[in-house]
Amino acid sequence: MIRNIIIWLFIICSGTSLLAQNRANIWELSYQNYGPNCGIDFNLGYADTFSVIRKLVFFITNSSICDTEGNILFYTNGQWIANRKGDSLKNCNKFNSGYLTDVYYGGEGGNGMSQGAIALPDPGNSNRYYLFYETAESFNNQQYGFTDYQPFYLSYSVIDITLDNGNGGIIKDKKNMHAVNDTLLYGMITACKHANGRDWWIAVHKYNSDQFYTFLIDSNGVSNANKQKVGPLIKPLDKVLDEYFETDNTGEAAFSPNGNYYVFVEVGYHVRLFDFDRCTGLFSNFREDSLPLLEQYDNSPLGCSFSPSSKYLYVSTYWHLFQYNLANTRLTDARDDIARYDYSLDSSHISFETLFAFQQIAPDNKIYMSPWNGNTSYDVIDEPDHPDSNANFLQNGLPLPIYSSNITNFPNYDLCPLASYTADAGNDTTIIKGQSVQLGIPTVVGVKYQWKSDSSLSDTTISQPIALPYSTTTYYLSITDTGTLSSCNVRIDTVTVYVDIADGILHHQNFSKDFYHISPNPAHDWLNIVYSTKDNAELELYNQFGQMVGSISLYPYFKNRMLNVATLPTGIYMYAIKQGRMIIQGAEVAIVH
Known part of the structure; x- marks a missing residue:
């Protein structure tokens, strides 16, 4: 018998971890150059809003990370990085230089790129963190005849939190390194933990292409990017109602909390969903929904997120919030329009429509949505794991002390390793010709069994078939954890039944023992x-x-x-x-x- 003894975890946990890392507990928000800004603190288990005087302000790009105690370590708006004290992080000057950063937005008010940065712990060093980010350059798109602004590379810097007396700093020789050198879609940088629960996958999409780049961050550093062509060609312009839209000038991407799905939306009226393999970093099973134009120019998708259980997908446009039940394999049939923006709820204190925008699942298992035009409140999906209206969408559900129009970009820091069911085909044994023997071990719930086809087995799809071999036979068992879509959910074991016939093999020979x-x-x-x-x-x-x-x-x-x-x-x-x-x-x- 050859037994698979690789076990990645001691406590089996779901996409929403039992062992929270608190990395996403502080959300720094809002855009006020003069006066206080605001944020949300989840360290007490609920959304506790606060006002704060700080130098760094956010337009759209917003990334931060906490230590495992829930204390803020650093945060960025894509133009500069603030340390835990709110001062400039050591060696962060010009960390993301480019046309978008230095010219188009200029100053220090923040970049206007959704998911333009993301912070991840270094799997090999508890004092170090990776910050991935994009800027954009101006160029003439001759194919479509317009001036476009796109990232020409995905960059990263490594931050050592022990530098500058514990306030952190970018390591000198690990600043502005390129993980991908190619023209990319605008922002939408997101990440998912590898199946081992330690390393990280990052995914970005090539411009004017059907190609993804994925790469792994592990204890050895950042791997070379893998290229995968999957899904449709994402063109720079998309025609809707005889008018062309630049498809990626805003949008959002998300991995599901359990790591099984990846979705991205952009203003071309499309929702694109894939299965994701946490073992290989590959996408599969592409499906798409083209949103109906319920109101002219008002239904471009902007934000997306998944419920904590990963059973539901939420997509927000300016005016509508859609819920998708992912148990339905046909994405268009899975859509339900659960909310429409209600201006009357805002008209008492503002004279413009705030609308819906970007989404982020929070440590309290609610989904918060930022207003496109800014507001003194965020919208809340209060019960995102419930269907239809039972999800309890609350427009203006979370009052804020200050106007804000952005939201943080967090991955699921708490995603656990895949459950380590061990394949066990049973113990090697010897029988007399004509005898039968039961193989395997009792059934484990959630595991699919498949024995290699053999006429001497009573059933090849159960955990403990009866074997009646006529000669010495090795049987092959593969088990599949049906709770995940990853390739490493399959494990293999073998068992040999020695048949006592003329060849006389009564015991498996092991020359290292008697x-x-x-x-x-x-x-x-x-x-x-x-x-x-x-x-x-x-x-x-x-x-x-x-x-x-x-x-x-x-x-x-x-x-x-x-x-x-x-x-x-x-x-x-x-x-x-x-x-x-x-x-x-x-x-x-x-x-x-």
């Missing part, structure tokens, strides 16, 4: 015992009445002994090999004259 090989079987005149042992042993032969009818000593300095059975009657006998009073091997042997 072994005894008895042949032939059936025997005629002699039993040949080939063996290797460090201690004296004795072979005793018994008839069907339990009477000893022969014996021979097996000394360590011999490798072969012969027992004369020529005078014994034809029949079935039992042999026992003993060391002292302990029987270390026994089986039946036939004698035929």
Whole structure:
């Protein structure tokens, strides 16, 4: 038997972890160059809003990370990085230089790129963090005849939190490094934990292409990017109602909390959903929904997120909030329009429509949605794991002390390793020809069993089939954890059933320990015992009445002994090999004259 003994976790947990890391507990928000800004603190288990005087303000790009105690470590708006004290992080000057950062938005008010940055813990060093980010350059798109602004690379810097007396800083030789050198879609940087629950996958999409780039961050650093062509060609312009829209000038991407799905939406009226393999970093099973134009120019998708259980997908446009039940394999049929923006709820204190925008699942398992035009409140999906109106959408559900129009970009820091069901086909065994034996171990709920097709098995799809082999046979079992879509949810084991026939193999030979090989079987005149042992042993032969009818000593300095059975009657006998009073091997042997 070959047993898979790789076990990645000791506590099996779901996409919403039982062991929260608190990395996403502080949300720094709002855009006020003069006066206080605001944020949300989840350290007490609920959304506790606060006002704060700080130098860094956010337009749209917003990324931060906390330590495992829920204390803020650093945060960025894509133009500069603030440390835990709110001062400039050491060596962050010009960390994301480019046309978008330095010219188009300029100053220090923040970049207008949704999901333009994301912060991840270094899997190999608890004092270090990766910050991935994009800027954009201006270029003439000759194919479509317009000036476009796109990232020409995905960059990253490594931040050591022990630098600058514990306030952190970018390591000098690990600043502004390129993970991808290619023209990319605008923002929508997101990440998902590898199936081992430690390393990270990051995914970005190539511009004017059907190609994804995915790469792994592990203890060795950032891997080379993998290229995968999957899904449709994402063109720079999309035509709707005789008018062209730049498809990626805003939008959002998200991995589901359990890591099984990836979705991205952009203003081209499309929702694009994929299965994701946490083991390989590959996408599959693409499906798409083209949103209906319920109101002219008002239904471009902007934001998306998944419910904590990953059963529901939410997509927000300016005016509508859609829920998708992912149990329905046809995405268009899974859509339900659960809310429409209600201006009357805002008209008492503002004179413009705030509308819906970007989404982020929070540590309290609610989904918060920022207002496109800014507001003194965020919208809330209060019960996102409930269907339809039971999700309890609350427009203006979370009052804020200050106007804000942005939301943080967090991955699921608490995603656990895949459950480590171990394949077990049972123990190797020896039988007499004509006998049967049960393989495997009792059924584990949530596991699919598949034995390699063999006519000697009673059933190839159950955990414990009956085997009736006519000769020595090795059986192959693969098990699949049905709770995940990843490729490493499949594990393999084997078991060998030795059949006592003329080849005489009664025991699997292991030359690193004592072994005894008895042949032939059936025997005629002699039993040949080939063996290797460090201690004296004795072979005793018994008839069907339990009477000893022969014996021979097996000394360590011999490798072969012969027992004369020529005078014994034809029949079935039992042999026992003993060391002292302990029987270390026994089986039946036939004698035929």
